[in-house]
Structure formats: C-alpha cells, structure tokens
Amino acid sequence: xxxxxxxxxxxxxxxxxxxxxxxxxxxxxxxxxxxxxxxxxxxxxxxxxxxxxxxxxxxxxxxxxxxxxxxxxxxxxxxxxxxxxxxxxxxxxxxxxxxxxxxxxxxxxxxxxxxxxxxxxxxxxxxxxxxxxxxxxxxxxxxxxxxxxxxxxxxxxxxxxxxxxxxxxxxxxxxxxxxxxxxxxxxxxxxxxxxxxxxxxxxxxxxxxxxxxxxxxxxxxxxxxxxxxxxxxxxxxxxxxxxxxxxxxxxxxxxxxxxxxxxxxxxxxxxxxxxxxxxxxxxxxxxxxxxxxxxxxxxxxxxxxxxxxxxxxxxxxxxxxxxxxxxxxxxxxxxxxxxxxxxxxxxxxxxxxxxxxxxxxxxxxxxxxxxxxxxxxxxxxxxxxxxxx
Amino acid sequence: xxxxxxxxxxxxxxxxxxxxxxxxxxxxxxxxxxxxxxxxxxxxxxxxxxxxxxxxxxxxxxxxxxxxxxxxxxxxxxxxxxxxxxxxxxxxxxxxxxxxxxxxxxxxxxxxxxxxxxxxxxxxxxxxxxxxxxxxxxxxxxxxxxxxxxxxxxxxxxxxxxxxxxxxxxxxxxxxxxxxxxxxxxxxxxxxxxxxxxxxxxxxxxxxxxxxxxxxxxxxxxxxxxx
Ligand SMILES: Nc1ncnc2c1ncn2[C@@H]1O[C@H](COP(=O)(O)OP(=O)(O)O)[C@@H](O)[C@H]1O
Ligand SMILES: [Mg+2]
Numbered sequence: 001x002x003x004x005x006x007x008x009x010x011x012x013x014x015x016x017x018x019x020x021x022x023x024x025x026x027x028x029x030x031x032x033x034x035x036x037x038x039x040x041x042x043x044x045x046x047x048x049x050x051x052x053x054x055x056x057x058x059x060x061x062x063x064x065x066x067x068x069x070x071x072x073x074x075x076x077x078x079x080x081x082x083x084x085x086x087x088x089x090x091x092x093x094x095x096x097x098x099x100x101x102x103x104x105x106x107x108x109x110x111x112x113x114x115x116x117x118x119x120x121x122x123x124x125x126x127x128x129x130x131x132x133x134x135x136x137x138x139x140x141x142x143x144x145x146x147x148x149x150x151x152x153x154x155x156x157x158x159x160x161x162x163x164x165x166x167x168x169x170x171x172x173x174x175x176x177x178x179x180x181x182x183x184x185x186x187x188x189x190x191x192x193x194x195x196x197x198x199x200x201x202x203x204x205x206x207x208x209x210x211x212x213x214x215x216x217x218x219x220x221x222x223x224x225x226x227x228x229x230x231x232x233x234x235x236x237x238x239x240x241x242x243x244x245x246x247x248x249x250x251x252x253x254x255x256x257x258x259x260x261x262x263x264x265x266x267x268x269x270x271x272x273x274x275x276x277x278x279x280x281x282x283x284x285x286x287x288x289x290x291x292x293x294x295x296x297x298x299x300x301x302x303x304x305x306x307x308x309x310x311x312x313x314x315x316x317x318x319x320x321x322x323x324x325x326x327x328x329x330x331x332x333x334x335x336x337x338x339x340x341x342x343x344x345x346x347x348x349x350x351x352x353x354x355x356x357x358x359x360x361x362x363x364x365x366x367x368x369x370x371x372x373x374x375x376x377x378x379x380x381x382x383x384x385x386x387x388x389x
Numbered sequence: 390x391x392x393x394x395x396x397x398x399x400x401x402x403x404x405x406x407x408x409x410x411x412x413x414x415x416x417x418x419x420x421x422x423x424x425x426x427x428x429x430x431x432x433x434x435x436x437x438x439x440x441x442x443x444x445x446x447x448x449x450x451x452x453x454x455x456x457x458x459x460x461x462x463x464x465x466x467x468x469x470x471x472x473x474x475x476x477x478x479x480x481x482x483x484x485x486x487x488x489x490x491x492x493x494x495x496x497x498x499x500x501x502x503x504x505x506x507x508x509x510x511x512x513x514x515x516x517x518x519x520x521x522x523x524x525x526x527x528x529x530x531x532x533x534x535x536x537x538x539x540x541x542x543x544x545x546x547x548x549x550x551x552x553x554x555x556x557x558x559x560x561x562x563x564x565x566x567x568x569x570x571x572x573x574x575x576x577x578x579x580x581x582x583x584x585x586x587x588x589x590x591x592x593x594x595x596x597x598x599x600x601x602x603x604x605x606x607x608x609x610x611x612x613x614x615x616x
Contacts, residue, residue: 002503009491287487290448291501291548292476295468382448386487 003297006288007304010281017273018309024269025313026320028262029362033321034328036354039255041347043248047216050237053180055089055120055210056219057226058240060233068205069232076209078230084213084222087119090206092196096164098144098189100152107148107189109162111196111206120210123178123190130156130176135192142172145185149177162191162199170199263361266313267369270306274373278302285377286385295378302377306370307363314362318355325350394460395421396555396588397445402454404440404611414440416611417454424555425586427579429599432608438592441608442560445590446479447471459555476505480549482578484561486541488533494520494544495529501551512551519547523577539570546577550587557582559591563598571595 011018059079061069069075069090076088092111097104110117114135118124124132128146135141142160144152154160154174162170172191179185197203211226213219216237223236238245278285285298293301329348397420404415415437422428430438443449444456447463455464463474480501488497495516502512520529523543533541542562549557559578563571575591575598582589591602599605607615 002500005503006489013491283487284489286448287489288500288504289472290446290475290481290487292472292474292479292504292552294472297472297504383443386448386483 003300011305021273021309022313026317028266029317030320032358037325037348040351041349045347051216056213057211059209072206087212089116089120089210093207099161108187111193120212128179141175143176143190145188146177146179147185263365267365271369278377286382289382299374299378302374310366314359396424397422398457400455405452427589427603429602430592436608437611480554480557482559482562484564486545498547556588
C-alpha cells in the first residue's frame with residue numbers, strides 16, 4: 001500500500017499544520033462528548049428522580065369532588081396480578097395537627113401499608129432514626145419527618161396527639177424519623193392505613209394508589225391497561241412528566257444543530273489543512289502521476305491523510321472529553337434549582353455509547369471533508385503540476 | 390536491421406492552445422521511433438520539445454492525431470490504462486530532478502515499483518542495484534536535500550529505469566548541471582541504452598551530445614523539420 005506510505009510521510013512532515021488540524025477534531029469531539037455527558041446525565045437524573053423514589057403509576061379518584069377511591073382492596077389485588085407490577089400501595093392522605101406538650105404543627109398525615117409503601121416509595125432508605133417497617137406491628141406508631149419532629153420537640157419513643165375537627169384525638173408513639181432533604185420533612189407523618197382511616201372516620205376508602213413496575217419504560221402501557229380493564233384513573237410517570245420530557249426532546253433538536261455546527265467547523269479545519277497540503281504538494285502529485293500513480297491512487301493518498309488526521313484527532317478528543325467529563329463530575333457544579341427541576345448539581349454521565357457516536361460522526365465528517373481536496377489533487381493536470389513552482 | 394514495427398508512432402499529432410486565437414505548440418507531427426533507438430530532440434526554446442515529450446509520456450493529451458505506443462492507440466485510453474502504461478512502459482527524467490523530498494534516494498527509486506504493485510523486498514533489491522549502477526551505493530539513505538544536483542539527477546535516472554521501461558524520456562536532463570556533470574549524465578544514459586536496449590528520447594541543447602545520438606530530430610515552431 002504505497003498510498004498509505006506517502007500519506008503518512010506527507011502528513012507528518014509538516015508538524016505544525018498537522019497539529020492544528022488534529023487539535024480541531026480533538027476539541028470538537030471533546031466538547032461534544034462533554035455535552036452528551038451533560039445531556040445524558042440530565043435525562044438520567046430526571047428519569048431517576050421521577051422513578052426511583054416515586055410511584056411509576058398513580059391511581060387517582062375518578063370523581064375529583066369526592067376525592068376517594070372505593071373498593072381499593074379489590075382493585076389493588078387486581079392490579080398486583082398484572083404482569084410487570086411489583087408493588088401496589090394504597091394510601092389515605094389527610095390534613096391534621098400534631099400536638100406535643102405546648103407545641104402544635106399542621107401535618108400531612110399519610111395512612112399507608114408499610115411494606116407496600118416501602119416497596120413503591122423506598123421510604124426506608126430515608127429513615128434516619130428508628131424504623132419504618134416497625135409500623136407494620138405498631139397500630140398507633142407514627143414516623144415523622146425529621147424537621148417536623150424537631151419543631152414539635154419530640155424524639156423517638158415520645159408520644160404525640162393527632163387532632164382533627166370531628167375526629168377523636170388519638171395518641172401515636174414516634175417510632176421513626178425520616179429525612180428526604182425536601183420541604184416534605186416539615187409536614188410528613190406516616191401511620192398505618194387502618195389507624196388513619198379510623199382517625200378520619202373513613203373506613204374502606206383511600207386517596208390514591210401508588211404502583212411500582214419492573215420496567216419504568218413500560219409504565220405507560222401498564223397504566224393504560226389499568227384504565228381500560230379496571231376503569232380506574234391511572235397516570236404514569238411518563239404522562240405526569242410529559243412536559244419536561246417533551247422539553248428535553250425539543251432541547252435535543254437544538255443540541256443536535258449545535259453538534260452539526262461544531263463538526264462542521266472541525267470538518268472545515270480538516271478540509272483547509274488538506275487543501276493547503278495539496279497546494280504545497282502539487283509538484284509531487286504531478287511526479288507521482290508521471291511515475292504511474294492513477295487518479296484513484298492520488299485520491300486515496302489524500303483521503304488517507306484526512307483519515308490519519310481524523311483518527312488521531314478523535315482518539316485524542318475522546319480521551320480529552322472523558323477527562324473533562326470526569327473532572328466536571330468531581331467538581332459538582334451547582335445549578336440554579338428553579339431552572340433545572342430540582343437538580344442540585346450538574347449531572348454528568350459517562351455513557352460509553354456517546355463516545356462511540358461522537359467518534360463515529362467525527363470520522364464520517366473527516367472522510368467527507370477529505371473528499372474535495374482529494375478529488376482536486378486527483379484531477380490535477382500532471383504537466384501543470386510538475387511545472388508548478 | 391530487420392523492419393520491425395516502431396515502438397512509438399505519431400500520426401498527424403497536434404497540440405494546440407486556444408487563447409483568443411489558436412496556437413499550435415506541436416503541429417501535425419509524424420514520427421516513427423524504433424525499439425532501442427537513442428533519439429536526440431533539438432530546437433530553439435518554445436519550439437514544442439517539451440510538448441512532444443509530454444504527449445509521448447502520456448502526461449498530456451493531443452488536440453488531434455494519434456499516438457501509438459507499442460502498436461496500441463493510447464489517445465483514447467482511460468486514466469487507469471494511461472497510468473499503467475506510464476508506470477510500466479515509460480520512464481521520465483526531467484530538467485530538474487523532481488524527486489519526492491520526504492523520501493530517501495532508495496525510497497524514491499522504489500516508488501515506481503511499489504506503484505506497480507511489486508513487493509517491498511523485490512523493489513528494494515531492484516532499487517539498490519540501480520543506484521549502484523549510477524554510482525550512488527553510498528548515498529541511498531540520503532534525502533534529495535542532502536544530495537548534489539548531479540547526484541539527484543542520477544537518482545532520478547535510476548528511478549526512471551526502475552520498472553525497466555521500454556521507453557525512457559529525458560527533457561533536458563542535463564540542462565541544470567555544469568558541463569562536466571552533464572556530460573557524465575549523458576554518457577550514463579547512452580551506456581544504459583546500449584546495455585538494456587531501451588528506447589531513449591532525450592531533449593538537449595548541446596550539439597555535441599546530440600551528435601552522439603542515433604538520430605536527431607529538430608523542431609521549429611512546433612514542426613518537425615529534420616529526421
Ligand atoms: N499550457 C499552455 N498554454 C499556452 N501555451 C503553452 C502552454 N504550454 C506551452 N505553451 C506554448 O507552447 C510552446 C511550446 O512549448 P514547449 O513545448 O514547452 O517548448 P520547449 O520545450 O521547446 O521550449 C511555447 O510557445 C509555449 O509558450
Ligand atoms: Mg522545454
């Protein structure tokens with residue numbers, strides 16, 4: 001393959017030129033891989049936060065005014081039997097007040113079945129004191145948000161009184177503290193579903209049913225099957241986050257335009273370098289033709305050069321991009337919360353496939369940018385080329 | 390000598406340039422050159438000597454007429470076929486050596502062989518043999534920038550001969566050299582011609598050199614005047 005030999009020799013005999021062409025490709029690939037890491041990280045984070053500690057499907061009351069789901073045991077059992085459903089957690093939600101000595105706080109009282117709720121919402125993960133699952137065998141136990149406990153001045157083992165107009169004041173024993181890091185820690189209180197129903201005098205109904213499924217991406221189809229077959233009002237996390245997910249998709253279009261621009265610039269860098277090389281090598285191209293190199297061979301010589309520049313550029317670029325991503329990850333850059341849906345730091349995800357994409361497209365762009373200069377070289381008139389200065 | 394068919398035959402070969410009015414750089418040339426002949430081409434500057442060499446060397450295409458090389462009409466061949474003939478049948482020596490500057494003498498001589506698809510080892514052996522023949526066995530790994538004009542021209546001759554071409558074309562191969570070196574190079578060409586029975590067509594301004602050729606062809610204003 002003498003074409004490769006000539007290409008290598010020509011490409012590396014001009015160090016500075018070669019260096020800048022490689023740099024252009026490397027920077028393009030690096031910038032794109034970092035952007036892809038941000039986008040994947042952002043999307044990943046969004047999906048994680050929407051699916052990890054939240055129900056994948058929520059059943060809401062059919063009749064909004066009444067606000068209750070009847071026959072919830074029957075319906076929960078039916079849903080549990082569906083394929084892909086891992087856990088079903090019925091929940092009674094009510095506003096009440098908690099009193100301890102002279103302190104009183106308004107709370108959001110959640111009546112739950114501890115094991116089911118833990119499977120759907122992973123509450124145990126956030127428990128900082130006591131235990132969530134102890135609720136199962138503590139009829140009048142209560143798990144409080146840590147801020148709420150602090151405001152009430154209660155500790156594990158203390159008793160608090162739940163108060164609601166028209167309800168019998170009930171005493172609960174604090175058996176766990178939960179910390180989620182959100183505002184919910186100031187108002188959340190968990191107790192057993194049967195106790196809460198009894199407290200509110202609403203036996204046999206719940207406010208919502210939370211469902212966890214094995215594959216979050218199947219939530220939509222399971223949700224519609226529940227609506228169809230069980231005639232319930234089900235909303236999947238995908239439906240609930242449709243706006244954000246749509247926004248992400250729109251954003252992707254813009255990001256892709258941006259990628260194309262970056263690759264375009266790198267491509268012009270390569271093309272420009274090759275045009276310069278062809279101009280500098282005009283006489284040599286003529287000589288090669290005189291020695292019997294065909295147009296095709298000359299074309300190959302210069303395509304090789306663009307491939308060599310591109311290949312080195314994209315290898316360096318992926319390494320650079322990887323290092324930049326890892327570095328940015330370790331700096332934990334803060335982002336304004338209201339802009340990014342509750343994310344606290346810039347999420348970056350090293351997704352190997354992204355590197356493959358970035359490198360693949362860089363390679364394609366390279367070959368495309370090489371075609372024009374290579375054709376120009378191939379079509380040179382040998383007599384004029386040899387006689388050129 | 391038996392009447393064998395010519396290795397090169399020009400029939401009404403014309404090369405014209407049009408800028409405003411037509412100008413004939415080569416005008417209706419008819420010429421036959423036999424295998425093994427050493428032909429000198431002479432004529433004043435601008436008379437069309439280089440044009441003739443470029444046409445025979447398949448570096449240029451005629452405006453009209455036909456060119457036969459080894460009885461094949463090469464005027465209407467594809468780039469691939471013409472490249473192959475350039476590679477296998479033709480060797481060029483230009484006024485300036487025109488070596489590839491990034492390659493050593495040895496690599497320059499190997500290049501036509503590699504283009505022909507020969508194995509590296511074989512190409513290297515042939516190139517070494519030829520460089521020895523032109524007296525450069527101790528300069529093989531030097532690049533053109535590290536060699537003198539005469540040495541580079543000898544490398545260029547070795548390169549022109551590397552694929553054992555039937556025809557060697559020299560366009561003022563000694564034009565850039567001092568008289569002594571020029572004579573030496575010319576002698577080398579003449580000697581190689583006798584040794585290998587290759588056909589040589591050499592453009593020269595030097596009458597003494599021309600007189601040593603088998604035949605002199607004179608060009609004036611694009612026309613062949615003496616054969
Ligand atoms: N590309 C061209 N365009 C126009 N005229 C040309 C071109 N190439 C050569 N000529 C003209 O053709 C004539 C013959 O040129 P050339 O063959 O180089 O002469 P020589 O080698 O005998 O000095 C010259 O007058 C030259 O100016
Ligand atoms: Mg000339």
